[in-house]
Amino acid sequence: MSHLSLSGITKSFGGVHALRGVEFQLSERGSVHGLIGANGSGKSTLLGVLSGQLSPDAGTITLHGERVEFRDPAHALSHGIAMVSQESALAPHLSVAENILLGRRLSRSWWGIDWTSTHRRATEVLARLDLDLDPAIAVSRLRPDQRQMVEIARALSIETSVLILDEPTSSLSDDQVRSLFAAVRLLKGQGVSTVFVSHRLPELFELSDEITVLRDGLTVATGPTGAFDQTTLVDAMVGQAATRRRSGPPGRRGPTPGAAPLIEVQKASSDRAFTDVSLTVQAGEIVGLAGLTGAGRGELLESLFGARPFTGQVSLNGTSVTRARPEEAIAAGAAYLPPDRKTDGVVLQRSIVDNLLMVSTRDRRRLGAPRTADTALAATLAKRMSIKAPDLRSPVGSLSGGNQQKVAIGKWLGAGKTVLLLDEPTRGVDIAAKQEIHALLRDAAAQGTALLVSSSETDELLELCDRILVMHAGVIVADVAAAEATEPSITRLAGGHL
Numbered sequence: 257m258s259h260l261s262l263s264g265i266t267k268s269f270g271g272v273h274a275l276r277g278v279e280f281q282l283s284e285r286g287s288v289h290g291l292i293g294a295n296g297s298g299k300s301t302l303l304g305v306l307s308g309q310l311s312p313d314a315g316t317i318t319l320h321g322e323r324v325e326f327r328d329p330a331h332a333l334s335h336g337i338a339m340v341s342q343e344s345a346l347a348p349h350l351s352v353a354e355n356i357l358l359g360r361r362l363s364r365s366w367w368g369i370d371w372t373s374t375h376r377r378a379t380e381v382l383a384r385l386d387l388d389l390d391p392a393i394a395v396s397r398l399r400p401d402q403r404q405m406v407e408i409a410r411a412l413s414i415e416t417s418v419l420i421l422d423e424p425t426s427s428l429s430d431d432q433v434r435s436l437f438a439a440v441r442l443l444k445g446q447g448v449s450t451v452f453v454s455h456r457l458p459e460l461f462e463l464s465d466e467i468t469v470l471r472d473g474l475t476v477a478t479g480p481t482g483a484f485d486q487t488t489l490v491d492a493m494v495g496q497a498a499t500r501r502r503s504g505p506p507g508r509r510g511p512t513p514g515a516a517p518l519i520e521v522q523k524a525s526s527d528r529a530f531t532d533v534s535l536t537v538q539a540g541e542i543v544g545l546a547g548l549t550g551a552g553r554g555e556l557l558e559s560l561f562g563a564r565p566f567t568g569q570v571s572l573n574g575t576s577v578t579r580a581r582p583e584e585a586i587a588a589g590a591a592y593l594p595p596d597r598k599t600d601g602v603v604l605q606r607s608i609v610d611n612l613l614m615v616s617t618r619d620r621r622r623l624g625a626p627r628t629a630d631t632a633l634a635a636t637l638a639k640r641m642s643i644k645a646p647d648l649r650s651p652v653g654s655l656s657g658g659n660q661q662k663v664a665i666g667k668w669l670g671a672g673k674t675v676l677l678l679d680e681p682t683r684g685v686d687i688a689a690k691q692e693i694h695a696l697l698r699d700a701a702a703q704g705t706a707l708l709v710s711s712s713e714t715d716e717l718l719e720l721c722d723r724i725l726v727m728h729a730g731v732i733v734a735d736v737a738a739a740e741a742t743e744p745s746i747t748r749l750a751g752g753h754l
């Protein structure tokens with residue numbers, strides 16, 4: 257008998273049917289269950305129902321053979337079901353120990369706190385996760401991945417039997433994902449089940465015992481992980497039509513023969529971020545930047561775009577850019593996609609048309625292009641990028657993550673830039689949208705654009721790039737052909753083991 261099962265769950269928000277009769281089961285204690293589906297398929301809503309944040313319109317939840325109805329998250333918690341949310345719910349100025357015990361301490365009076373036992377208890381929970389964190393340190397001083405661990409520790413301090421993680425790895429680098437997975441395995445050994453959402457297939461296969469696939473608010477596949485492979489999963493997720501579209505013409509590989517280098521960097525350094533970096537990227541070439549968090553990948557891209565001071569020589573499209581000014585880089589034909597599209601990549605409140613034309617209209621206005629031509633250009637771009645939106649005048653904020661990202665990339669492609677500097681181009685994006693973004697980038701390369709792409713997902717770099725530069729502690733330590741590299745070999749190099 258399964259120890260937790262949800263059956264016939266439906267949930268609507270106004271006219272949106274987020275869940276339309278979902279079936280979901282955890283087969284036994286300590287099982288790790290991967291939940292997968294395109295952006296908007298209903299994963300977070302399902303987890304909201306499971307954790308008591310949302311009450312379903314219909315359907316039943318059965319726990320250990322008994323029907324339960326969760327009034328609120330605290331009620332679900334009292335049944336051992338805890339959710340670690342995407343948005344951090346920690347109190348930054350309190351210590352790790354205080355945050356961990358916050359949940360249980362709230363039910364006690366503030367003046368009655370026994371600090372010695374608070375710290376002892378926090379240390380015990382941290383040990384269960386094999387975490388080496390000082391319980392006395394303030395949470396504000398931790399990295400995002402460490403904060404997530406503290407949230408998990410907090411969930412465990414309340415005798416959790418089911419831990420829910422909604423996209424826990426979307427902003428973690430490969431090494432941070434390792435330690436999170438190690439913690440999930442430790443908990444599994446202690447009888448704690450984990451339900452997690454991920455868009456990364458390799459980690460889903462690696463970590464989960466069972467998988468459930470949602471599409472348009474319905475369970476379209478569920479079963480032991482061994483019953484799936486990459487193709488059956490993606491087919492279930494996106495449906496047949498999309499799969500056929502995906503297997504279109506194969507992407508081109510490699511730089512255009514005899515092409516000039518469009519990105520040339522000689523001995524570039526920037527304050528503690530990176531040192532003595534030299535590289536070239538040719539027209540038609542896609543070069544990846546691999547490395548752990550803090551290796552200097554992001555800072556290097558910022559410098560090439562003129563958004564961070566550096567010393568050394570940088571030339572884009574044959575134009576030397578010397579000072580740190582984005583205007584110079586843009587004038588030289590460069591575009592930059594920041595890692596966090598919500599704060600820098602798009603203007604969420606503005607329309608899709610406005611966002612797509614943001615960079616190109618200034619030039620076009622100067623050339624006297626009429627407004628109708630602008631709208632036509634936006635429509636062409638949206639079509640080329642298969643941006644799925646009912647109306648191009650709706651705000652970008654109303655789109656799914658994958659489609660927002662396409663707008664963020666599309667605005668540069670429309671402006672005819674020939675040097676693309678991309679930081680985490682598919683972070684938090686579902687697999688179908690990711691494949692579309694990859695196809696677009698290959699397309700841009702085939703038309704003679706030079707691309708430098710930083711990603712914390714090694715498998716993404718292996719799939720997308722011609723060449724991979726591996727950074728470690730601010731230095732490029734290897735330059736390998738993607739065809740000859742493997743995930744373990746890149747991981748080893750990124751860790752500084754040559």
Ligand SMILES: Nc1ncnc2c1ncn2[C@@H]1O[C@H](COP(=O)(O)OP(=O)(O)O)[C@@H](O)[C@H]1O
Nearest residue numbers: 269272274293294295296297298299300301302
């Ligand atoms: N609070 C809400 N109000 C209105 N619509 C919502 C709300 N939460 C989710 N939705 C809609 O429900 C659908 C499923 O969303 P969600 O569960 O967040 O999907 P996923 O997590 O798989 O990306 C989407 O169409 C989304 O726009």
Ligand SMILES: [Mg+2]
Nearest residue numbers: 299300301422
């Ligand atoms: Mg979600």
